Amino acid sequence: MTTIRLSDRSLSDRRILRGVALGAAAGTVLIQIAWVLVPDGLRDAATVMSVTLFAAASLTHAAATRGTRWAATYAVIAVGVGWSAEAIGTTTGIPFGEYDYAESLGPMVGPVPAVIPLAWLMMAYPVLLAARRVAAGRLIQTAYAAALLTAWDLFLDPQMVAEGHWIWFDTAPAIPGIPGIPAQNFAGWFMVGLLLFGLAATLLPQDRAATDDRVPAAMLLWVFTSNVMANALFWGRPWVALLGGCAMGLLLLPWLRSGVADRGFWVRA
Numbered sequence: 001m002t003t004i005r006l007s008d009r010s011l012s013d014r015r016i017l018r019g020v021a022l023g024a025a026a027g028t029v030l031i032q033i034a035w036v037l038v039p040d041g042l043r044d045a046a047t048v049m050s051v052t053l054f055a056a057a058s059l060t061h062a063a064a065t066r067g068t069r070w071a072a073t074y075a076v077i078a079v080g081v082g083w084s085a086e087a088i089g090t091t092t093g094i095p096f097g098e099y100d101y102a103e104s105l106g107p108m109v110g111p112v113p114a115v116i117p118l119a120w121l122m123m124a125y126p127v128l129l130a131a132r133r134v135a136a137g138r139l140i141q142t143a144y145a146a147a148l149l150t151a152w153d154l155f156l157d158p159q160m161v162a163e164g165h166w167i168w169f170d171t172a173p174a175i176p177g178i179p180g181i182p183a184q185n186f187a188g189w190f191m192v193g194l195l196l197f198g199l200a201a202t203l204l205p206q207d208r209a210a211t212d213d214r215v216p217a218a219m220l221l222w223v224f225t226s227n228v229m230a231n232a233l234f235w236g237r238p239w240v241a242l243l244g245g246c247a248m249g250l251l252l253l254p255w256l257r258s259g260v261a262d263r264g265f266w267v268r269a
Helices: 002-037 040-066 068-092 115-134 138-162 183-203 214-234 238-261
Strands: 099-101 166-168 178-182
Touching (some): 002 040, 040 115, 068 099, 068 115, 068 183, 115 138, 115 183, 115 238, 138 166, 138 178, 138 183, 138 214, 166 178, 178 238
């Protein structure tokens, strides 16, 4: 009887976590849609809230589908690598280039806003799951995930710089179409991504059974489509929409092909 009760409780806890993940993901999307309507004085808070909710969605989904130990280990890797890279970057200019944060993103942890490591956590999770679906070998998974995360930054950095959340001191050489951000930044993202996903490949067990990954999959698609549309239609950055859309879209193609081939991927109970 005790074993049954524990099993039932575990199942109930996982269902609750799934519900929290779904609610946090939905909240993220709603805030990001409403962001353009929010008064300028509240946009910084809306940005921080959307990142926090997205991170909560990723972490609670990980706990629900892969267990609390997996989720905790993932959080340590993502937050640890993300904060360390940003702290070293703002102090030394390595590996991203010389930049500094404004005071618009809330409380600081050392030289880094507390919300920034959460941004690494929120996005690295769906990217990691996509990589594990696309490739079996850990080296290919790591390289693919690092490239996909870097492609996302083609959208992220132009938006955050335009909002004044951080500033670059030396922007040359830059990628044509993405002025104001040094090309070194994107090389730095790829290197940090290799470290982050390399640690994840080593320390986090590979999935042994099919899991319901619709929430992170939907968020990955949302990030891609919303950034392309926002840059092309609302923010007046067509080259960012084109370059980011091509880079991220091409990398997502094998993942999308895999999802189409697996008919149960989007409808799994």
